[in-house]
Amino acid sequence: MNFEFTEDQTAFVEAVRRIAAHHRTTALTHERVQYAQALDADLAQAQLFDAMAVEELGGVAAAAAVMELSRLPLCCELAASALVAPWLCAEWPRPYAVLWEDDRRPVRFLPVARTVLRVQGSAVQAARLSAGDVLTDNGLFAYPAGRLARAEALQWHTLPGDAGRLRAAWQTGVAAELAGALSAALDAVLDHVRTRRQFGRPLGSFQAVQHRLAECATRVEGLRWLAFKAAGTFDALDAALAAATAMDAGCRVSYDLHQFMGAMGLTLEHPLHRWTYRARSLCAELGGASRQYAAAARAAWGQAHAGAAEP
Amino acid sequence: MDFEWTDEQAAVRERVRAFLRRELPPNWDAVARHGPGSAEVTAFSMQFCPRLAAEGLLVPHWPGEYGGREARPWEHFIIGEELWAAGEPRGAQYMNVNYIGPTLMRYGTEAQRERYLPAMAAGRAIWCQGFSEPSAGSDLASLRTRAERRGREYVINGSKVWTSYAGLAQHCFLLARTGGTGRSGICIFLVDMDTPGITVRPIPSLIGMGDIHEVFFDDVVVPQEALLGEEGQAWPIIGYALSHERVGIARYAFSRRVLDGMVRLLRSRGEFDDDSAVQSRAGQALAACEAARLLVYRVVDQRARGLPPSADANLARVAVVAADRAVADFGLEFLGDTFFGEDFPLHLAHHERAIAAGIASGAAEIQLNLVAFERLGLPREARP
Numbered sequence: 001m002n003f004e005f006t007e008d009q010t011a012f013v014e015a016v017r018r019i020a021a022h023h024r025t026t027a028l029t030h031e032r033v034q035y036a037q038a039l040d041a042d043l044a045q046a047q048l049f050d051a052m053a054v055e056e057l058g059g060v061a062a063a064a065a066v067m068e069l070s071r072l073p074l075c076c077e078l079a080a081s082a083l084v085a086p087w088l089c090a091e092w093p094r095p096y097a098v099l100w101e102d103d104r105r106p107v108r109f110l111p112v113a114r115t116v117l118r119v120q121g122s123a124v125q126a127a128r129l130s131a132g133d134v135l136t137d138n139g140l141f142a143y144p145a146g147r148l149a150r151a152e153a154l155q156w157h158t159l160p161g162d163a164g165r166l167r168a169a170w171q172t173g174v175a176a177e178l179a180g181a182l183s184a185a186l187d188a189v190l191d192h193v194r195t196r197r198q199f200g201r202p203l204g205s206f207q208a209v210q211h212r213l214a215e216c217a218t219r220v221e222g223l224r225w226l227a228f229k230a231a232g233t234f235d236a237l238d239a240a241l242a243a244a245t246a247m248d249a250g251c252r253v254s255y256d257l258h259q260f261m262g263a264m265g266l267t268l269e270h271p272l273h274r275w276t277y278r279a280r281s282l283c284a285e286l287g288g289a290s291r292q293y294a295a296a297a298r299a300a301w302g303q304a305h306a307g308a309a310e311p
Numbered sequence: 312m313d314f315e316w317t318d319e320q321a322a323v324r325e326r327v328r329a330f331l332r333r334e335l336p337p338n339w340d341a342v343a344r345h346g347p348g349s350a351e352v353t354a355f356s357m358q359f360c361p362r363l364a365a366e367g368l369l370v371p372h373w374p375g376e377y378g379g380r381e382a383r384p385w386e387h388f389i390i391g392e393e394l395w396a397a398g399e400p401r402g403a404q405y406m407n408v409n410y411i412g413p414t415l416m417r418y419g420t421e422a423q424r425e426r427y428l429p430a431m432a433a434g435r436a437i438w439c440q441g442f443s444e445p446s447a448g449s450d451l452a453s454l455r456t457r458a459e460r461r462g463r464e465y466v467i468n469g470s471k472v473w474t475s476y477a478g479l480a481q482h483c484f485l486l487a488r489t490g491g492t493g494r495s496g497i498c499i500f501l502v503d504m505d506t507p508g509i510t511v512r513p514i515p516s517l518i519g520m521g522d523i524h525e526v527f528f529d530d531v532v533v534p535q536e537a538l539l540g541e542e543g544q545a546w547p548i549i550g551y552a553l554s555h556e557r558v559g560i561a562r563y564a565f566s567r568r569v570l571d572g573m574v575r576l577l578r579s580r581g582e583f584d585d586d587s588a589v590q591s592r593a594g595q596a597l598a599a600c601e602a603a604r605l606l607v608y609r610v611v612d613q614r615a616r617g618l619p620p621s622a623d624a625n626l627a628r629v630a631v632v633a634a635d636r637a638v639a640d641f642g643l644e645f646l647g648d649t650f651f652g653e654d655f656p657l658h659l660a661h662h663e664r665a666i667a668a669g670i671a672s673g674a675a676e677i678q679l680n681l682v683a684f685e686r687l688g689l690p691r692e693a694r695p
Binding site: 001002003004005006009060190193194201202204205207209210211213214215217218221222223225226228229232233240241244245248290291292293294295296297298300301 | 688
């Protein structure tokens, strides 16, 4: 049991932070979705998506990169590139989008993806995307999202990967993205309540505010470690626990953070909405927290006989 | 980063489990149901702890001169985790092992260490912690019990309340005031509970008879050698002691064990496998336990690296309380009728202790205060 990064992992995370710091100065638009093409290109050029395939770095470093980069108020396809592609489809061009059967929602990253992955039963398939293959449907959320215009018109190739492992990697990625987005949003709100004064004192000196933010911090810290553990094992139970806890926290924490940011957090000037609407989109991945909790229960205690298909 | 146990750590865990299989009687759950301070568990602990000591599993983390072998923090923690999950057969003696002993080693005189540590290491010492008072609970620094110095002695007057284990304790780790108001006027005394002038009254409670008490001190005379550290030095010593205590109790491990039992019971009644609502709530309680476990492990890892105590321990305590409550609520919702039956003594004990979880060892709100100040850097609220 060791909760510290190795020297190699520390050096890797520092490299990721340097790139993130460079892109933190990107001018923010007032749009809900701001896909960071330049960041995407820099990450690919620096080969930071390859960590998982490097023995000294592994899944923990890949998840740490997703967490760090998800702290930006910008959007970039991270989880599939960092946690899935290195073992499933490294030769297919990124960015990626992942379609889960029975999921009727618009699919995150589909409008920017060059490869789409889909799960059919226990099989994983991939297809290249070209102009006209995707109908954009961003909706409320801070991710580019869309639908395939004609799924069966694509050239699907079956990959030699396992759908169960893909699910665990995706659950881990969702948890890592939520850990990053929520921790950045929490930090922004902490800055606000330390300096914003009402009744002659900082908002953050009121115990009513302190306790709720301390509870938010406890939730975020808990999901962060569950995500790291899932990234270290890719075990079905660990991954479901991480995803469920992250989705549950995503909804609860985002309300409190907006509450304490007040009206400033309702504006499109402040980046809080970017983290919120990424978090709230992630809360509905893979059937949402309730189904992920149930998946964790089945992974922990087994099932006497087959139940409903996983979402 | 690595979430696996080393072979050595796994072997310690298996050794403790094997020891428990051998040493716990068939009716152990019914005994443990009464709580660590009860007459039943205390009596059992006086048999069990000496055998645990003989096995080298009571104080392995202590230095050799005090009966230990300087085992690494993880080994001591794994032992405590297994014992707490089993219903804590050490009874009140877990407290000696976790923090009273180490505190005496750090701050005690040679005479105090010689007097008290051998009995703790042998598994034959019961201590209580004389902290809370009628007007000083979470606001511990406002305590009023006074110790007046008279020559080479102190005369103690006052009262303590909610004192765990006092009824059967041989000694008390007592806080009393020798100086003015506030933290700097407080001292720690190591007091024999059979000293004339001490009266103990059990308080009937939700967590069973024998767990909490009132303790009255009427002209209790103790020698100056009973003082731990210097006059007015109590606060940093308490901080040291509580930093060991906060993650010393692996409540989430007991919660997980009880949750596993609840799921087995529901499954045997055909109420688990086809009910996604039950599965979902079971998974939620499980996630709370496992998040708490990782947050506690993080603190143990810091301790194992020799890092100073931090607010991570307070944060972990908040998560541990949430886990206790999540499991208790799950049982209440889905096992209502059987939950309260004596056929499942540990379910009952867990439910009662879950209500107390956020109160004992420093209220959950105090933990949230410390997370807010020390981890989140929020300004302290002005006190009246």
